[in-house]
Structures are given as C-alpha cells and as structure tokens.
Amino acid sequence: MNFFTVFRKEMLEQVRTYRFLIVAAVLVIFGLTSPALAKFTPEMLKAIPGVPGNIQTLFPTPTVVDAVGQYVKNMVQFGVLLALLMTMGVVVQEKERGTAAFFLTRPVSRVTFLLAKYAAMAVAFIASILIAALGCWYYTYLLFEPLAWEPYLALNGLILIDFLVYMSLSLLCSTIARSNGIAVGLAFVSLIIVGGIGALPSIGDYFPGHLISWGASLVLKGNITAWPALWISLGVIFAALAAACLIFRRQEV
C-alpha cells in the first residue's frame, strides 16, 4: 500500500537532510583516493624529512593489488560504520518525534513504513558505491592498469551485500528500541557480534565479512569462494527485515 509514494518521500528526505550527500561523499572520497594512496604512500613517506633514504626498499613497488586492497579496506571500514550510523535512527527517531504515530494513522502500512526506509537507504548506498567504484576503477586504470569489469562489479556487489546486512540489523535495532540511545547501543552490539565473530578463523568463513575476501579474490584472480557466507548474509538480511516488520506490526507507537 502506497510503497512508492512513501519511498519517494524517503528519497527526498535523504536529499534534503543531506544523508545521501554524506554517504556519497564519504564513499566517493575513499573510492577516488584509494588507488592514489596505494600508489603514492611510499613516495610520501620518502618525502618526510628525517626518514632514511632506503625506506623505499621496505616497500615493494605498488601494484594493482595494493590499489584494490586499499579500496576494499577503506570502503568496508567506513561503509559499515556509515551503514550503521545512517540506519540506526530512522525508525526510533520517528517514534520519539511522534511522526510515526502521525503517519501510521494514514493509509501507510507498518511494513511499507519500514521497507520504504530500507529501500531508500539501499538506493543511496547503491548509487554511492557505483560512483565510488567508477572513480576507483578510473584512477586504478590511470595509475596502474585497467581492472576486468565483471569481477570488479562482483566485488562491489559483495561489498553492497555486506553493507545491506548491517543496514538490516541496524533497522531491526531501531525498530526494537524505544529510544535513540538504546538503538545506538544495540546497533554497535550487532557490529561487534557480526564483525567480531566474523574475524575468527574458520567460523568467519560463514559471516558477511568473508564476502569481501571473496570479492577481492575475484578481482585479483585468487581462489577464495564464499557461497555459504553469501547465502547466510542474504538470510540475515531477510530475517532481520522480517523480524523488524513483525515486531513493528505489534508495537504501540
């Protein structure tokens, strides 16, 4: 019911409240600067006064592997934080402000209310990753060599899925919470659980973080695959959204 009307409003809100601009700016900056950082970090270190002249011997000549590695590291670190920060308040703030109560007496179902928010955030991240990826590809091409398109797209798709996992968990936290503080706390607990356990050997192969290793491996012609992590990540997204919808339907706002 009215999904596209609410979705359009959410997109407009992303633009007017600068959320879209923030997501795009952060991701695009890291997308554009990652290949340059990989290329010029040794040069910059060499230029620092007092640094021994033979420092360059400690650093192998940067290659496309460093560019991709830098891109993946920056995007995941800052992207995951952005995914949490941008989503953790979207429901609870409306409950606190009273806008949720005001709009839920209109022809807007609670499921629409939640999913339109998630979809709008997802679109903001998709567009931002796309621009960041294009920038990174272009600078990698200029400074190193062109990357093959298909695996590079797959890498960015897997980064997006990683972000969507955290966004869905953060949305669930925002739905459960009665105050913004609690939503923030719950969202960071989910980050610690998913990120922390995902960093452990063997069990981490089933966590969303492993998708990034898979993506990087595709681009750099490695042999890592992470199908279980992919299915589990998609399952977590679905389960978190379904739980958020079920909880919100029964919740008094």
Add this chain to the structure above:
Amino acid sequence: MSSVHVEKMTKYYGAVHALDGLDLDVAAGTVYGFLGPNGAGKTTTLRILTGLARPTSGSAQVAGVDVLHAGNSLPPKIGHLPEEPAFYPWMNPVEFLDYLGQLYGLSASSRKSRTKELLELVRMEDVSKRRIGGFSRGMRQRLGVAAALIHHPEVLFLDEPASALDPAGRKEVLDLIENLRGQATVVMSTHILADVERVCDVVGIIARGKMVVQSRREELLERYAVPAFEVEADDRPALAKWGEDLKRLPWVTTVTSQNGTLRIIVKDVKIAKTALLAGAVVAGLVLNRYEEIRPSLEDVFLQLVGSESIS
C-alpha cells in the same frame, strides 16, 4: 446510527488500568466532547480508536470498521489530530499536504485544490512555502487540523485541538469544528470546558478508565443543575438580614453570603421565582443583580469527578 462504538474496553499497562471497561457511543454527525481528569484514559482511548494501540480486551467500531481487525480499511475513514502533531521539519506545508493527499489516493488536481483550500482555511497561505521546522506550536496545530481534514474523513479524532492556539486561532478552529457538524463525526478530547460548551452536542466524561456519564450537553446541564439564585445589593447589612430570614423558609435549602452577593439554593424553583423578588422588595433592598444560576459544564464536571485537575 453509531459512528464510534466502544464496549467494555480495557487497556492494562502492567498494574495500571488505563481503561477499565469503557463504554462509549457516538452518533453519526455529532460533535462529541471527551472530558476527563489527568490520566483518565482519554488519549489511550483515542490511540486505540485510531489503531495506534491495542486494547487488552473489549471491542471498538469506528465508521463501521472493527478497529481491532481493521487492517488498511480504517485510515481512509478517519482523520486524526494528535495533541502535539509532528511533521517532517524539512517539508513545507504544501509538500506536506500534497504528500498526505497522495497517501489517500487523491488525484494531482484534487490535491492542488484541496491543499489551497485547507491552507486558506487554517490561515497559512502566507507560510505555505516555509519549512515546517521553523513553525511555532500554534502553526503546527493549525497545519495538523488541515492534515486531519485533507481526505474529508467520516470520523475526526481531535486531541486537544485548540490548546496551543491564540484566541483568534482558537475561535477559527472551533468555528471549523462547528461547520463540520452533520458532515463528519467529531470526537474532541479537550481540557478547555468552554470549548466543549461552545461546540459539542454530546459530552462524555471519563474518570479512571470508565465512562462516568455520557449525555447530550443540554440534558447534562439540566440533570446536574443546582437550583440556585444569586442576588446582589449594595446594602450589605440589609442583605445579610434578609439572608437570615430566607434560611427559615421551607423552600430554601441553603443561603450563603459573599462580597455583597447572596447565593440561595432552593428546593422549589417555581416558588422561588415568585417569592424571592417580592421578598427583596419587602426587605427594602435595592438590587444590583438578580439571576437564576445556570450550571456550567465545569460545575457538572466537578460534581462528577471531584476536584481532580483536568487535562
């Protein structure tokens, strides 16, 4: 025919009984004043009737829709103005009303004309392109009234609709509510008894989650009327002496004196009407004022729910 019908509704928050077997019936087309002291259950009732909360037990129908199993069928039939309407601060009134119109499925041309009409109605044409984030509470309240009316609802729930408004704004909103009589059913919760006296046909008084009384306003005032007269004169000693004489009469219940005014509560109004003035003349009093006191809604309210503060 009932527009709103509530039966034996309860709502418990742990040990707190916000509603404790509430019965409520609002006939179609009436303006219903919903009164009660702090924590009586007014807002809880409105939240349940608008689908924002669920009762612990009982049943409720609004515009023929079972509120507990309404799904998507309730919102198009109701309009709701919460006590503190909340908006997206980044929108302006035109965008906001247009967005609501889209939610209700109005066509682009209907939305445009309805938005213009409502902004005129609530005197907001001059701020129609300003961000809502900078609006005062009164402006928000007026925009909330417009928002509640955008789709011509069958039943309108108003929680303190005029409490944040200046006298002019309050008059306009009350005029607006009066004009809705017969077109829509209005359920208005308020702590301003004068507003209820002015616009409501039927009054329901709720206390501790239960309906204390529900009646047409005039019947209520009549039923709880205290047969009283007030007489005012400059000659206070003569007035006081006459008061003492009145106390001995069989048709007089009590006589109290304060600041040159006698308040006489009588057993028989008919006798009092003929005997009081004549008695005053015999006592040699020159009267400044002689009045049969009509009870106010406040008197009735205080009789029914005691002196608890009202909200």
